[in-house]
Every structure is written in structure tokens, then in C-alpha cells.
Amino acid sequence: MSLTEELLAQNTLSLDSKIPAGSVETKWDAYKSDMRLVNPNNKRKFKVIVVGTGLAGASAAATLAELGYQVDAFTFHDSARRAHSIAAQGGINAAKNYKGDGDSVHRLFYDTIKGGDFRSREANVYRLAQVSVNIIDQMVSQGVPFAREYGGLLDNRSFGGAQVSRTFYARGQTGQQLLLGAYQQFSRQVGLGGIRLFNRTELVDVVVVDGRAAGIVVRDLMTGEISSHSAHAVVLATGGYGNVFFLSTNAMASNVTAAWRAHRRGAFFANPCYTQIHPTCIPQSDESQSKLTLMSESLRNDGRVWVPVNPDDNRPADQIPEGERDYYLERLYPSFGNLAPRDISSRAAKRAVDRGQGVGPKKNGVYLDFSDAISRLGRDVVEERYGNLFEMYERISGENPYDVPMRIYPATHYTMGGLWVDYELQTTIPGLYAAGEANFSDHGANRLGASALMQGLADGYFVLPYTIGNGLAPLLNKPMPGTDHPAFKAAEQEARERFQGYLDSRGTKPPDHFHRELGKIIWEYCGMERTQQGLEKALSEIPALYAEFKTDLRVTGDSSSLNQTLEKAGRIDDFFQLGMLMCRDALDRNESCGGHFRSEYQTDDGEAERDDENFAHVSAWQWGGDPMKPVLNVEPLEFEAVHLATRSYK
Amino acid sequence: MSNVLTNITLRIWRQAGPAVAGRFETHVVDEITDEASFLEMLDILNDRLVTEGKEAVVFDHDCREGICGTCSLMIDGQAHGPQRGTTTCQLHMRRFKSGDTITIEPWRASAFPIIKDLMVDRSAFDRVIESGGFITAETGGAPDANLIPVPKPVSDAAMDSAACIGCGACVAACPNGAANLFTGAKIAHLNRLPQGQAERWGRVESMVETMDEHFGSCTNHGECEAACPKEISIDVIALMNKDYRKAKFASRKDLARQ
Structure with missing residues (x-):
């Protein structure tokens, strides 16, 4: 009996992924033909809450409002246009095959499954690849200024982990342009009255009545007021949890609170240990640094990665002769070279730095050198391709990358784990849905470049508007609990007490102190390489630091006006609890796959070694009343359309 | 170092x-x-x-x-x-x-x-966008993306103004507190594109008038352009003004025939 089967027998809840019958190509059509519909005149009788206004949230809210549902949308930002989707640089994948280079829905599907190291759900990924083509059509008709060729047709480029050109882009600002497209469509509905927008309002709890999501409790960040909102369905499109590492490429306010509060109310949290470390970020310069900045993966098309062979070599880069440089990616992965996938490139950089070959004042980076490209192509060509990125690098580091090589180092970038959802993107709480980075569904153990934007928009535009209708249809004219229900009052009271508790703790250290220390533990033991010993250590250090957080936290100000220190305290509390679950999940998964690399499980040449016999399953964790006592449930992954294979990029 | x-x-x-x-x-x-x-x-x-x-x-x-x-x-x-x-x-x-x-x-x-302290309420920007800063394209009915060719120079120019990040520096730098660079940037993005033509005249009218309800008037100081972190050119204001005049004074039916 495999471990998966053993664990499956112990599930506390039957995890029904609701995958439609039939071949993978026909499942989504079959679903749409069979689903229940809500008559256009009845849609206005339903209220849907959408939390988060990034790509997934804004597109879902706009589409649901167009269909006629009443939508209440919430964002903690001042405007719906600020969400972190905006920071995506490179592009968005779609199986358009506009280049005639052999792309197809099946190929995008396969690349995504393989890139995810065979740890995602086939049916969901196939649907993602199918609707990818609709996304491009939709965004172009909204006026997103994608890059064009001289004939006026759309341009494409290629990205890591693919052998075709299927990435659509808008300069280095694809995320911004897509988000603004969705935001504009969203704003149109705000103007028409289809969406009520609650800005600077943060979710602090999810309310469940009789086993069904009944609404949410929110905190008005400007007044501190805690209030309730009820609805027939709730969508969480609240992003990922990369900021658990403190230093990441995520925006400062990105947090896990919405997903975590839902988890505590019964939503299972899947595969929290699947986190992605992006290889090309600017290394940390000092202790005070608040976040890391990503430099687009596209730079690896022309930049060469190297470190000095001799760890004690302190000469400037241009004085180190060729023979004393180690171009380690080209050496280890000759066929993909500097374009090896993200997880592989990141680990190789870490190993070089760990060997003492790091460069820069803190010896915490590797070189990304453009001098060959400049002498081969000329400075003008390099400037045309990467000018804005070079400028950004210079602004941050103070060094000119035309003259000296860039220094880069991996940083946390994206989280593949998230709330467990079924084929309808519904969590284990009926009526509660999760979309975009907040759910776990499509990227398995590693996400390919240019796929995050695709998934956010797929969920919001082309999946949820169908599946939510299917869930709402049977509720027509049935009474729903209002915000006067005791469950709302109890959740409000609990939230008030929680925030008052942070203010009352009167310790000595600000929230940032705890966040930074937590991040160090997670990065050290649950970052790019994990070991049983390290994870066990993390699982003793985090609770100890959490206990200190509870007694020694200092939050000034009050709870009845805008208080950013208090906001942080609440978010860090939830990061602590998530951190424990992440380490537990990483400890439990005795294999290496994608972004989850356990040193004990590697091949002779240092590559990830999966254990399909025992770990071809989703680990969906149930809240057990204490962050150190989660309850494991599993969903076995069945592969019908693809064969499990070892990933190789050599 | x-x-x-x-x-x-x-x-x-x-x-x-x-x-x-x-x-x-x-x-x-x-x-x-x-x-x-x-x-x-x-x-x-x-x-x-x-x-x-x-x-x-x-x-x-x-x-x-x-x-x-x-x-x-x-x-x-x-x-x-x-x-x-x-x-x-x-x-x-x-x-x-x-x-x-x-x-x-x-x-x-x-x-x-x-x-x-240092935090301000910029939601007036959202009101301007809600009044017309979009192309009506409801989910589901879009034609194939390559059915709408867009000449590269037009697409590049649209992208130049679409780069606006909505930070409000233009308004803050303006002695009149005008939002013409912000509003003009969105109009220049959408009114230049073929997809934006159907709503071109209504868009400019509605957005300019909503802008005027909230913000001061432009007197061509050019401080907005100097302060803009995305270096958006005040040309977008000229384009907005031109379209606004047309929308106001020409017959809408005639404009549609152009």
C-alpha cells in the first residue's frame, strides 16, 4: 500500500475534486453543458462578495456584474488599480500558435504539467490552457497595448520551460497593462452601479453558518471600524503568501490573512511548501532592506551567469581572466545553459554562494554579465532590449550594468500552494471560492514564467462566472443568514478583541522586528533547500518566536483611526501560523519536486528526485485548532493524459 | 560601494x-x-x-x-x-x-x-476612470485578437500613455491642482486605438467633465510632465483638448463618418 493510499484512508473529509467525466479535452465543455444556470432576471437577487482586486478579483467582479449579479468588491488598497498583479513584467502565455511554431492547447497543457513537476491536477490545467486563447482576445478588445509587429499583428516571445513562442507582452509592464485592462472593465461596472467598491477595507474573518460561507467581517482601515457583509457566495482573490519570508519580491502589503482566516474557519490549505524562488533578483544590500526587486527573466537570454573559481578572488570582475571564471549554468546544463528553469538556476546560484564564490561586498550574489552581448551585438541593441531594466538596476544598486556585471541572487517570488479548491474553484467551505494565486490549483510544485497572469485572468473571466452560477442556482429564493446572525456578531467581537490584544500587549518590539526574524527562519530552513533536521529546527524556533511576539509586541496608536502598525501586527500573526504549516508540510513531503527541494532526496547529480509512488498527491491541510496541530488530508493525483516522467533540462 | x-x-x-x-x-x-x-x-x-x-x-x-x-x-x-x-x-x-x-x-x-500624516485620498482619479476610462468589451464576445490589426506606431504611442501609474504626482506638482495629464494619458491611450473608436467622443466628453468636477484647470505650466515618474508627455493634453473640442462642436454623426 502506498503512502498516498494509506493517507487517503485517514481523510477526515472526502475531498471531492468534482472533475467531470470524459477525456481531458472534453471535460470543460461537458461541465458547461451540464451546469445549472441562473435566469438573467434572477441574477440580481444574488449577492457575491469578491475580496481582492488584482487580475483574478477584478476580472471576476467585472464579469459577474456584467452578468447581473450584485457584486461587493473589497480591497485594502486605496484603489482597485494597485494590486500586486501590476508588478508582473514578462508576459502572459496563450496557446494561440500565431507563430505557427507547433503550439497547441495540448502543448501548453503539457508544458505546464511538466513545469509543475507533475504535482498539479490535469483537468484544471487543461482548462487553463483552453481558455488561455480567450484571454488574449478579451484583453485586446479592451485595448491592452500588447507589443505588435510592423504589420499590426501581435508579437510573441519565448520564455523559460517552453520551446515555442507563446508569450504576449506589453514592454516590461505586461502585468500593469493587463491589470489596468481588468481595472477599467471593473471601474465601468462601479460607474454603472453593478459593483459596490469598498477600498481601504481589509478582510479580517470569514463567517460560516450551517457549513456554508455566509459572508465576511472587514476592518475599515481609515476608521478601524469592524463590520460584516453577507452574501450568497464569497470569492477570495487575495494573492499569495510570499511575504512570509519577509524579504521577497512581493509588494509590502501582500499578505495571507484572507486565506488564513478562511483556513481557520474550515477551508483546507493545500501544498503550502510549494514556493517559488526566482533566480534573478538584486541581492540584499543591508539589514534595513525591506524588499527585493526582481529583474526580468528575459535578461538571461543575453546575460551570462558566472562566479570566480577562487572564493578569495576579490578583483573587480573585468580583471578576472576567462580561465578563472566558472560559468556554472553553461557547465552544468549545456543545452539550456543560462536559460535553465527557475528552480534549477536558483539552487545553482545558492550552491555557488554557499561555496564562498559569491560576489559583491557581502559576497551574496553571482554575476550576470552582458559584456559578451555588448561586444557581439553592440551597446545599442542591448540598450534597446533591456534599457529600462538596466536603468532600474542602476537606480537601486548605484552600479552601471553596461560597465560592470549585474549582481543577482534568488528571492521568493510566487507561491504555488494556497487554498484547496475543486474543479469549480470552490474551497472545502461551500459558497467560498478562491481564485488566482490564492488557490493551489494549476501550477503544481513550480510555476512557469508568464503563467501567473494567465491563471488569474482565466479564473476570473472564464471559470468563476460559470461555476458560481452553478452553485447559486439551487439557492434561488431561499433565505440566507444576514449580518444580524449571531455568527457574524461573534466573529466581529473576536476580531475586535484580537486587534485590541495587539495594542494591549505593551511589549518592546515593533511588528517589523518579528516579521524580519520569522523571515530569516523560514528562508534558512524552508527556502531553496530543505532538510529534515532544518525543518524540525524551524518547527521549534517559530513557536518560540511566536510566543515572544505575543508577549513582547509593541503597537502604538489606537484602533479607532488609521494605524499601519496595527495592520502589520495582524498580518504577521497570520504569517507566523502559516509559517508553521509550511514547515510541517515541507517536513512531511519526503521527496523533492519543483520548488520543494529536500536535500535528502536528490539524484547523484543534484537534481530533484520525486517519489511518485508515495507522493503523487495534494496535501490539503485542515485547521486543527492550533497552528502546530494541522490535520492532513490528501487528494491523489491521477494522470490520464500525460505520463509521469523525470523532468530534464540538460 | x-x-x-x-x-x-x-x-x-x-x-x-x-x-x-x-x-x-x-x-x-x-x-x-x-x-x-x-x-x-x-x-x-x-x-x-x-x-x-x-x-x-x-x-x-x-x-x-x-x-x-x-x-x-x-x-x-x-x-x-x-x-x-x-x-x-x-x-x-x-x-x-x-x-x-x-x-x-x-x-x-x-x-x-x-x-x-502623509497619506491622501486619491479616489477622485477612480471617479474619472469610472466615467469613461475604458473600452466597453464585456467578457465573452471578443473576436480573435489578430482580427484587429494595430499599426505598431499607434500601439507604441498608446503604450507610452498607458504607462501612467495613477500616482497623482501631476496633480500635486500643478499649481492649479489639475489632473489633465492623468486624464489625457488615459484618453490618449484609448482614443488612439482602433478598439477605442466606437466610444471615442463620448469618452472624452464624460471624462473631461468628471475631471472638471474634481480638479482645477490646466493653464499650461508643464509642471506635471516634469514631475511624472513615467515621463508622460503633455502632448496627451493637446490630444485630449482636440478631441474634446471636436466632441463638443461637431455633429456626432459626422464624426462617426470620418
Whole structure:
């Protein structure tokens, strides 16, 4: 009996992924033909809450409002246009095959499954690849200024982990342009009255009545007021949890609170240990640094990665002769070279730095050198391709990358784990849905470049508007609990007490102190390489630091006006609890796959070694009343359309 | 290589709420590495204030990559500080020197009321977009993307103005508190594209009139262009004005025939 089967027998809840019958190509059509519909005149009788206004949230809210549902949308930002989707640089994948280079829905599907190291759900990924083509059509008709060729047709480029050109882009600002497209469509509905927008309002709890999501409790960040909102369905499109590492490429306010509060109310949290470390970020310069900045993966098309062979070599880069440089990616992965996938490139950089070959004042980076490209192509060509990125690098580091090589180092970038959802993107709480980075569904153990934007928009535009209708249809004219229900009052009271508790703790250290220390533990033991010993250590250090957080936290100000220190305290509390679950999940998964690399499980040449016999399953964790006592449930992954294979990029 | 700056005096605007009077408060930062960003300096100051039992300085910020448009700040009287084409979050302390006194204020514009300290309410921008800053294209009915060819120069020009991050520096820098650069940028993005033609005239009319309800009038100072972190050209204002005049004075039926 495999471990998966053993664990499956112990599930506390039957995890029904609701995958439609039939071949993978026909499942989504079959679903749409069979689903229940809500008559256009009845849609206005339903209220849907959408939390988060990034790509997934804004597109879902706009589409649901167009269909006629009443939508209440919430964002903690001042405007719906600020969400972190905006920071995506490179592009968005779609199986358009506009280049005639052999792309197809099946190929995008396969690349995504393989890139995810065979740890995602086939049916969901196939649907993602199918609707990818609709996304491009939709965004172009909204006026997103994608890059064009001289004939006026759309341009494409290629990205890591693919052998075709299927990435659509808008300069280095694809995320911004897509988000603004969705935001504009969203704003149109705000103007028409289809969406009520609650800005600077943060979710602090999810309310469940009789086993069904009944609404949410929110905190008005400007007044501190805690209030309730009820609805027939709730969508969480609240992003990922990369900021658990403190230093990441995520925006400062990105947090896990919405997903975590839902988890505590019964939503299972899947595969929290699947986190992605992006290889090309600017290394940390000092202790005070608040976040890391990503430099687009596209730079690896022309930049060469190297470190000095001799760890004690302190000469400037241009004085180190060729023979004393180690171009380690080209050496280890000759066929993909500097374009090896993200997880592989990141680990190789870490190993070089760990060997003492790091460069820069803190010896915490590797070189990304453009001098060959400049002498081969000329400075003008390099400037045309990467000018804005070079400028950004210079602004941050103070060094000119035309003259000296860039220094880069991996940083946390994206989280593949998230709330467990079924084929309808519904969590284990009926009526509660999760979309975009907040759910776990499509990227398995590693996400390919240019796929995050695709998934956010797929969920919001082309999946949820169908599946939510299917869930709402049977509720027509049935009474729903209002915000006067005791469950709302109890959740409000609990939230008030929680925030008052942070203010009352009167310790000595600000929230940032705890966040930074937590991040160090997670990065050290649950970052790019994990070991049983390290994870066990993390699982003793985090609770100890959490206990200190509870007694020694200092939050000034009050709870009845805008208080950013208090906001942080609440978010860090939830990061602590998530951190424990992440380490537990990483400890439990005795294999290496994608972004989850356990040193004990590697091949002779240092590559990830999966254990399909025992770990071809989703680990969906149930809240057990204490962050150190989660309850494991599993969903076995069945592969019908693809064969499990070892990933190789050599 | 990094250097340490010493003895930086910060004069920071503190204001408890929209309805109360504000004042400058002075803090000295003894030491700060020039690798730190401007906002990291404020983070350090805030941690110190909280440790001393004082309230942290409230300021808006998020991505710290110069793209989300959340950060603001008038630094020594300049929107986003002294470095051209750079948001506050991308400004680093190497632009300053030891012993400097730096004055930090919120955006000053009547359309952007102060919420607290350095944070202002920019939702008037959202009202402008809601009034017409979109192309009506409801989900589901889009034709194949390559059925709408867009000449590259048109697409590039649309992208130039679509780069606006909605930060509000243009309004803050304008002596009249006008939002013509912001509004013009969105109109220039959408009105240039073939997809934007159907709603072109209604869009400009509605957006300009909503803008006028909230913001001051443009008198061609050009401060907005100088302050814009994305270096959007005031040409977009000319285009907006041209389209607005056409929309107002020509017959809509005739315009459609052009």
C-alpha cells in the first residue's frame, strides 16, 4: 500500500475534486453543458462578495456584474488599480500558435504539467490552457497595448520551460497593462452601479453558518471600524503568501490573512511548501532592506551567469581572466545553459554562494554579465532590449550594468500552494471560492514564467462566472443568514478583541522586528533547500518566536483611526501560523519536486528526485485548532493524459 | 560601494486626521547607509518611533518597484523627490548627503484630501476612470485578437500613455491642482486605438467633465510632465483638448463618418 493510499484512508473529509467525466479535452465543455444556470432576471437577487482586486478579483467582479449579479468588491488598497498583479513584467502565455511554431492547447497543457513537476491536477490545467486563447482576445478588445509587429499583428516571445513562442507582452509592464485592462472593465461596472467598491477595507474573518460561507467581517482601515457583509457566495482573490519570508519580491502589503482566516474557519490549505524562488533578483544590500526587486527573466537570454573559481578572488570582475571564471549554468546544463528553469538556476546560484564564490561586498550574489552581448551585438541593441531594466538596476544598486556585471541572487517570488479548491474553484467551505494565486490549483510544485497572469485572468473571466452560477442556482429564493446572525456578531467581537490584544500587549518590539526574524527562519530552513533536521529546527524556533511576539509586541496608536502598525501586527500573526504549516508540510513531503527541494532526496547529480509512488498527491491541510496541530488530508493525483516522467533540462 | 550618511534632519508633516490642523515634526536620523531607499529610511524611523512608544508616520506605499503608483510624498517641494523619472519608492539615499535637512509633505491638492500624516485620498482619479476610462468589451464576445490589426506606431504611442501609474504626482506638482495629464494619458491611450473608436467622443466628453468636477484647470505650466515618474508627455493634453473640442462642436454623426 502506498503512502498516498494509506493517507487517503485517514481523510477526515472526502475531498471531492468534482472533475467531470470524459477525456481531458472534453471535460470543460461537458461541465458547461451540464451546469445549472441562473435566469438573467434572477441574477440580481444574488449577492457575491469578491475580496481582492488584482487580475483574478477584478476580472471576476467585472464579469459577474456584467452578468447581473450584485457584486461587493473589497480591497485594502486605496484603489482597485494597485494590486500586486501590476508588478508582473514578462508576459502572459496563450496557446494561440500565431507563430505557427507547433503550439497547441495540448502543448501548453503539457508544458505546464511538466513545469509543475507533475504535482498539479490535469483537468484544471487543461482548462487553463483552453481558455488561455480567450484571454488574449478579451484583453485586446479592451485595448491592452500588447507589443505588435510592423504589420499590426501581435508579437510573441519565448520564455523559460517552453520551446515555442507563446508569450504576449506589453514592454516590461505586461502585468500593469493587463491589470489596468481588468481595472477599467471593473471601474465601468462601479460607474454603472453593478459593483459596490469598498477600498481601504481589509478582510479580517470569514463567517460560516450551517457549513456554508455566509459572508465576511472587514476592518475599515481609515476608521478601524469592524463590520460584516453577507452574501450568497464569497470569492477570495487575495494573492499569495510570499511575504512570509519577509524579504521577497512581493509588494509590502501582500499578505495571507484572507486565506488564513478562511483556513481557520474550515477551508483546507493545500501544498503550502510549494514556493517559488526566482533566480534573478538584486541581492540584499543591508539589514534595513525591506524588499527585493526582481529583474526580468528575459535578461538571461543575453546575460551570462558566472562566479570566480577562487572564493578569495576579490578583483573587480573585468580583471578576472576567462580561465578563472566558472560559468556554472553553461557547465552544468549545456543545452539550456543560462536559460535553465527557475528552480534549477536558483539552487545553482545558492550552491555557488554557499561555496564562498559569491560576489559583491557581502559576497551574496553571482554575476550576470552582458559584456559578451555588448561586444557581439553592440551597446545599442542591448540598450534597446533591456534599457529600462538596466536603468532600474542602476537606480537601486548605484552600479552601471553596461560597465560592470549585474549582481543577482534568488528571492521568493510566487507561491504555488494556497487554498484547496475543486474543479469549480470552490474551497472545502461551500459558497467560498478562491481564485488566482490564492488557490493551489494549476501550477503544481513550480510555476512557469508568464503563467501567473494567465491563471488569474482565466479564473476570473472564464471559470468563476460559470461555476458560481452553478452553485447559486439551487439557492434561488431561499433565505440566507444576514449580518444580524449571531455568527457574524461573534466573529466581529473576536476580531475586535484580537486587534485590541495587539495594542494591549505593551511589549518592546515593533511588528517589523518579528516579521524580519520569522523571515530569516523560514528562508534558512524552508527556502531553496530543505532538510529534515532544518525543518524540525524551524518547527521549534517559530513557536518560540511566536510566543515572544505575543508577549513582547509593541503597537502604538489606537484602533479607532488609521494605524499601519496595527495592520502589520495582524498580518504577521497570520504569517507566523502559516509559517508553521509550511514547515510541517515541507517536513512531511519526503521527496523533492519543483520548488520543494529536500536535500535528502536528490539524484547523484543534484537534481530533484520525486517519489511518485508515495507522493503523487495534494496535501490539503485542515485547521486543527492550533497552528502546530494541522490535520492532513490528501487528494491523489491521477494522470490520464500525460505520463509521469523525470523532468530534464540538460 | 556603500557609504554611511550621518545626521539627516527630517521635517515631516504630521496631521492626525482630515479635519485637524497639521504641523511639521523634526526627527534626526543619525546614520543611514546610502544603499537604503528613501522609504526604508522612513521604515527605520518608524520602528524607532514605535519602540519609543510614539505613533509611526503614516505614508502610502506598496510595490516599491515604481509600478503600483501607491507611494507619493513631496520631498523638498518636489513630487517624488529630486530624481527625474523616479517614484519615491525608487529614490535612494545616495541622492542625499550627510547633514542634509529634508522636508517631507503629502500631496497638496484640494482634490486629494489628507487622510493622515502623509497619506491622501486619491479616489477622485477612480471617479474619472469610472466615467469613461475604458473600452466597453464585456467578457465573452471578443473576436480573435489578430482580427484587429494595430499599426505598431499607434500601439507604441498608446503604450507610452498607458504607462501612467495613477500616482497623482501631476496633480500635486500643478499649481492649479489639475489632473489633465492623468486624464489625457488615459484618453490618449484609448482614443488612439482602433478598439477605442466606437466610444471615442463620448469618452472624452464624460471624462473631461468628471475631471472638471474634481480638479482645477490646466493653464499650461508643464509642471506635471516634469514631475511624472513615467515621463508622460503633455502632448496627451493637446490630444485630449482636440478631441474634446471636436466632441463638443461637431455633429456626432459626422464624426462617426470620418
